[in-house]
Amino acid sequence: MSQRELWRRPAGRGMFARGMSGEIVIEHPNRDKASSKVMKLMVVAFLLVSAGLITVVTIGGWDALAGAQILQIAYIVLYLVMAFFVARWNRGVLPVAASLAIIMLIFAAVSGPIWFARAKDGFTDPSLDAALLGTLTLLIVPVQALLIAFAARGFTQAWNIEVERRADGTTPKASGT
Numbered sequence: 001m002s003q004r005e006l007w008r009r010p011a012g013r014g015m016f017a018r019g020m021s022g023e024i025v026i027e028h029p030n031r032d033k034a035s036s037k038v039m040k041l042m043v044v045a046f047l048l049v050s051a052g053l054i055t056v057v058t059i060g061g062w063d064a065l066a067g068a069q070i071l072q073i074a075y076i077v078l079y080l081v082m083a084f085f086v087a088r089w090n091r092g093v094l095p096v097a098a099s100l101a102i103i104m105l106i107f108a109a110v111s112g113p114i115w116f117a118r119a120k121d122g123f124t125d126p127s128l129d130a131a132l133l134g135t136l137t138l139l140i141v142p143v144q145a146l147l148i149a150f151a152a153r154g155f156t157q158a159w160n161i162e163v164e165r166r167a168d169g170t171t172p173k174a175s176g177t
Contacts, residue, residue, distance in 0.1 A: 023166065023167045024164050024165070024166060024167075025164070025165050025166070025167055026162050026163070026164055027162070027163050027164075027165065028089070028159065028160070028162055028163075029163055030157055030158050030159055031089055031159055033157075035157070036154075036157050036159060039150060039153055039154040039157060040086060040087070040089065040154065040159075042146075042150045043083075043086050043094065043097065043147070043150050043151050043154050044083045044086050044087050046143055046146055046147040046150060047079045047080075047082055047083035047086065047097060047147065048079070048080075048083050049143055050075075050079050050101070050104070050140065050143050050144065050147060051075075051076045051079040051080050051083070053136055053139060053140050053143065054072055054075055054076050054079070054104075054140065055076055056128075056136055057072070057133055057136050057137055057140070058072040058073065058076070059127065060126055060127050060128030060132070060133050060136075061115070061126040061127070061128065061130075061133050062126070062127060063124055063125075063126055063127065064118065064123070064124045064125075064126040064130075075100070075104060078100060079097075079100075082096065082097045086154075089159050091154065091155055091157075091158075091159040091160055094151040094152070094154050094155040095151070095152075095155060097147060097151045098147070098148045098151040098152055098155075101144040101145075101147040101148045101151070102144070102148060104140065104144050105140075105141055105144035105145060105148070108137050108138065108140035108141045108144065109138075109141050111137055112134050112137040112138035112140075112141070113134065113138075114134075115130050115131070115133045115134030115137055116130065116131060116134040118130040118134075
């Protein structure tokens with residue numbers, strides 16, 4: 001395998017590296033566990049559901065949102081990018097996802113009741129019904145709480161642990177022995 005092919009391969013199960021004594025296979029044993037696979041799936045799902053809910057609230061309330069559109073678009077993009085990285089077993093974004101979810105939880109908890117207050121006369125009418133936007137905004141709160149819990153649990157599962165072995169199944173000796 002050429003050096004170029006080595007760099008182009010995704011870091012995952014079955015990654016090869018050339019050493020002095022032949023090919024070394026790098027495995028990630030914690031990624032093979034069912035609990036890790038479920039945790040990854042749940043974090044990706046909560047990130048995508050969050051991005052979807054925020055998108056609906058952003059588009060549905062575009063006219064009534066006073067300057068918050070840029071922040072919400074940034075959240076949507078960040079959640080989609082983090083979902084991509086978590087799907088590729090990158091556990092480094094899990095604390096970032098949890099911390100952003102804490103901020104979004106606070107925003108949603110504060111702004112949810114305000115959408116219900118806008119259902120009266122005299123306010124700018126959003127594209128969707130204000131009560132529906134309030135319900136969707138309050139639905140973001142438990143989704144963010146679950147995202148925080150699952151991201152924190154996923155971070156403790158050590159998806160990044162690597163174990164080297166030779167292609168023939170033996171374990172290489174430590175250098176210097």
